[in-house]
Amino acid sequence: MSNEVRNLEPKEMWNCFADLNAVPRPSKKEEKVIEFVKNFGESLNLETYVDEVGNIIIKKPATPGMENRKTVAIQSHIDMVHQKNADTEFDFDTQGIEMFVDGDWVKAKGTTLGADNGIGAASIMALLASKDIAHPALEGLFTIDEETGMTGAMGLKGGLLDAEIMLNLDTEDDHELTIGCAGGVDVTGEGSYDQESLAGERIGLELTIKGLSGGHSGMEIHLGKGNANKLMNRLLYALDSEFDIRISSIDGGGLRNAIPRESVAVLSILASEKEELEEEIVALAELIIEEHDTTDPEMEVLIQPVDLPAQVLSKDFQFKLLRAVYALPNGIYRMSPDMEGLVQTSNNVARVQVAEGNYSIQCLTRSSVDSEKVDLALNIQASMEMLGADTSLDGDYPGWAPKPEADIVKLMDDLYEKQFGHKADVNACHAGLECGILGTNYPEMEMISFGPNIRGAHSPDEKVQISSVQKYWPFLLETLKNIPLR
Template identity: 55%
Template structure:
């Protein structure tokens, strides 16, 4: 069966059409044009603001004219991640989807269900001629995944609604009413090379097969960070061998836990046997530690061309010591909300080549003061070795309101529809609601969505039955939106 034949068909057809369009963060020109054309073809008021956000407005259906206008919001961009053996070109190709049981997946890449399912859902509401709903203002933002630029630069004059439904939560039992803020830390250190030692042999060392995942939603799950593992290998290897480091590349996107890291190292020819033995022993130890979490982890080596230069030994030691000290993972659990990560850091990107040592990490927290604290801790660990540290992309969290009008309505409808209590919570991911709320005063906001697992990794998948559940629940919510005078 094709994805387009799944129910509800309008939603899945929109998702397939969306996934045919390359839509990386900061490269949304094609998908913006697609959304503008979509709205205009429906004869609906369609606008683009100065930054690229698209707003499409649909009048209320008959009998719903006195209800409060609802903003339905999702982001157009998607995380582009692929397996190392995939030759997929995100700039020119559409996502290759397939169905496996109750799940839609992609072949070797991220699926784009985050947040394409939300976008496709809103499109289906805009298309529909047989649904009861109040006036709809569909807000499609850009660049959510790499800085939330669209939300930050939003022109609020295009919107009048007082209820915002963000369709970017990834568990269908959850109603999210708060989220973490975030800040990016980038560090650069320029190091000296030296000629490689005579009679050296070189190896490419690769750590692959890690689960990775979302650096907010999955940071507490104990998954391995390929960059930290590679540094651990280089640190311990240097204690028993005269390791020489030529290059290192690990991770990619700031909001994805690194799945792969590759280094080129060298040893003297007479240490070859000792090096192979060290790698075998190290691999056994690490695999034992992560046996239940990372069953597909691989640590492999292959002889490679001998480089002309390697890092100066002083630079090598500074780097591996600083990276070992670098905070990574959960920094603090919330003392107020059970099981909620308050603050964390993810060493997302690591590059050592051409005389530059570069790191990119993302710090998150639902509390502004601890967001600053973890960013300082990360910066200090690297500043001590001489790195230049810069921060950017700072965005606020979203403070929960546990007694909002829309929450009370949606909680009640969930209990009636599914004979169960929803999980009302705050999340450690960075949703746009905190930023949007700063632009749109007195906004009553909530986030929900279908089951999406493995977001920000090639294991990303969306559950078919859950999408149907989510769709029908959304329609019930739209039917029961209160009158304007309640807001």
């Protein structure tokens, strides 16, 4: 299947993408891909350096006639979100991504594709390996762990790069030039709870919500997609109000930056209430599915019998848990009053895990206004503390303040209009890009982000558009050819 991808144009870039996708590269487990990129740079006899956190910098001199242009850093992250469908057998730690071509799109078989940000990384590799592309001096910067903490960008020290301009290749709409982004913070609540054993005529029941669209919790938070954790809690709260249900476990969501697609809860119920309870679940499910028919057309709510659980949550903790999760804000918190259509602040209730006397609730709070980000995070923290959770705010990273008058913005805006006959959408985004963090140690560096059309990032529906890559690639080359003089 990768041969099908390798034959696409531009071949030099798609071949680099196929090579990269053959290497396992989960966030925080990047040892193999770090070695792969390092060997790639050294095989080209280019200056290659791995810093103390694992970022790779590969420097390539300017092509003849371009020596007097400003040095350009081209940056992408090499880790990827690892998500798969529940019925897909796949080991992300050992297997390469299985890609295929579907019309105008490259997709993966039941897993994330890694186009975020593998297309960007492959573009840098293709430029570094090129022999006939005009460009100024280049510094390829491959950062690690962007998806689960941005620790690569945070660990990059000042003085390692000489560039005056940075092209970040991590945007997912080919008509956009991004010049600003949101910051974020991880909010976590954890703790333990008392369990009970129940007597009487009871049976076990498993309740599953699956088939939601999921997606990127920053770039797609404005689309109103269903959150499996919030929907499961809504069901359990309603059932708890009418029936004698006791929760044994809840397992919903996954990574903080992915909108949760699935949640599973195991219950102990009275045998005498089974029929009426299942009828109520079906009725509630029909309402929820109808509400999300546009955003999550494949949603399912399933009921099946299971062995009676030996232990359940104490009645008091169950009462508090359902109300605490209900109180957590999810989705858009505030739109920007200054930039039309921009989500300013949001929260993703990413993970709810309750089992065997321990629980964890994980959120990712984003905002382009730092003070508002902190305020919402404290709001969430307070809700968790009412449950009795030990809470923490970790992985705080800054936003990226737009500089629309920067020379690189003006250059690329003009080039885009000349090349495609219409204006680019110069904007800020609600996702977390590394530019804000990198700019703390390189404050004078001009930065801009762009890339081809990628849809469904952070979900198994991820895909990258072939024709969009074929639009983006010559735009990248034209930009490099027109970098201004020093």
